[in-house]
Amino acid sequence: MSDTVFELKDVHYSYLGKFPALCGVNMTIRSGEKIAVIGANGTGKSTLLQLLDGLIFPDRGTVTAFGERLLEHSQDNEKAAHRFRQRVGLVFQNADIQLFCPSVREDIAFGPLQFGVAEDEVSRRILEVAEVLDIQHLLDRVPHQLSIGEKRRVAIASVLAIDPDVYLFDEPTAGLDPLTVRHIIDFIVNANQRGKTIITATHDLHIIGEIADTVYVFGRNKSIVRGGSSESVLNDRSLLESNNLIHMHRHHHDGREHVHQHLPLEPHD
């Protein structure tokens, strides 16, 4: 199958050999798909994205990307490494980690410059990307002095400047105001319409309907407990509840106590 982007077979990963983070994950992701990975804290979502980005490598099992196995030593060849890095971009969960340059402009430029893009072209891309993410006014600011939402947008811009085929987003909307969330969802949907493959790790069930066609639910056993279309997963309340993704809401109404679920898709009263 030529349009398979990632194929994971029985992938196991543990930190320092003793903290298991992924246990037996199987997954096939095709070009142009919109995928969401949901799960409670510590179920291995970030670990999965780092595996897909070739930053860490499985203890057991195989990760195949674009028809080739992802191996640690395949990164030794600069050309091969660059080819992969130009096709896959990861927006980290922690923007403070991702933005390590002294100015926003340089952070956006970092990726393209590593790939040998000429400085004139890089300058052009900086402006283009800044316009898409509405951060023109931040270009000369210092990244660590920005607000969380501004940092997130700069982090996305730094990946967009590379223009990869596959975007990996780790909690792109956590801690953001509704308008910024909207902006980021639109960005994701737009990128997907341009043919990009999107894989998002999130807790935010409200946005899943828009940013994913297929949803994988990660459980406490650190593997996929359910995978399927976003509607079918979102409608399976007992699944979501048992995986800490929705919770019971208890409050008073006209003096009477009242319990209901906090549902992902409907606004609650």
Place this chain on the structure above:
Amino acid sequence: MTNPAHKKHDFIGRSVLSALAFLKDATLSEEYANRKGFLQSLDPRFKTISFLLFLVTVVSLKSIVLISPFYLLCLILALLSGIPLRNFLLRTLFFIPLFSLFIVLPTLFSIVTPGEPVWSFHVVGITGIITRPGLDGAVLFVVRIATSVSLVVLLSVTTRHSELLKVLRVFGIPQLFVLTVSMCYRYLYLFATMVENIFTAVKSRVGVVSHQRQGQNVVAWNIANTWNRTTQMSEEVYMAMISRGYTGEPRLLSKFHATPKDWLWLLCAVVICASLFYRGHTL
């Protein structure tokens, strides 16, 4: 509860916090560099070269009359660059020459600089004599230091640190060094903020429990935690660099844009330095 030990603890906490805030503000924030002003508008390369020229001239001149124009120049440049004079004077005149006084103090006395005594005094049987050449030399030294420090402060306050570092690039310092130092700078700020937050957190917890021992445990735990976070963070930052194509030889933006104004400025600097240098060595 009016426990004096408690009050003292609080005082130390507050001093540490304000010291940190000052450090962050004085060294890491680039408030003035981001303002619009004359020095900020110059190309960092031209600015650095012209200031080096000033510095060399100031150090080589041996007359207060010839050095003081440079000090005046500093004040004018500070004003043109949106730096409040009070702030600028505080930084230069007060803090740094204080240190140089320790260097200059011994040269005042007759043992080090012999000459006509100006003032003598007796302390526990030892006679100290301040000499005329010694005093003149000291005043010259202080003026020279004050001017040099003003120049350095002016340059560093109006230029972003990352740009100063990039100027080093122009002088042939490797890119890896520039990247590393600029990253240290950036994360230093983050750690200062982290320590600040931890301090506030500890204080709020100690405030509730008001139990010295428990407070100490929280401090110890947090220091360990900060260390762990530091090492983990550097690993993660490395991953973030790898993810965007870093393979060991960083490539950074290096373009500077020199304008006619920069050349004009450099010309002025050369003329000022040359004429004062000439006066200084023909007088």
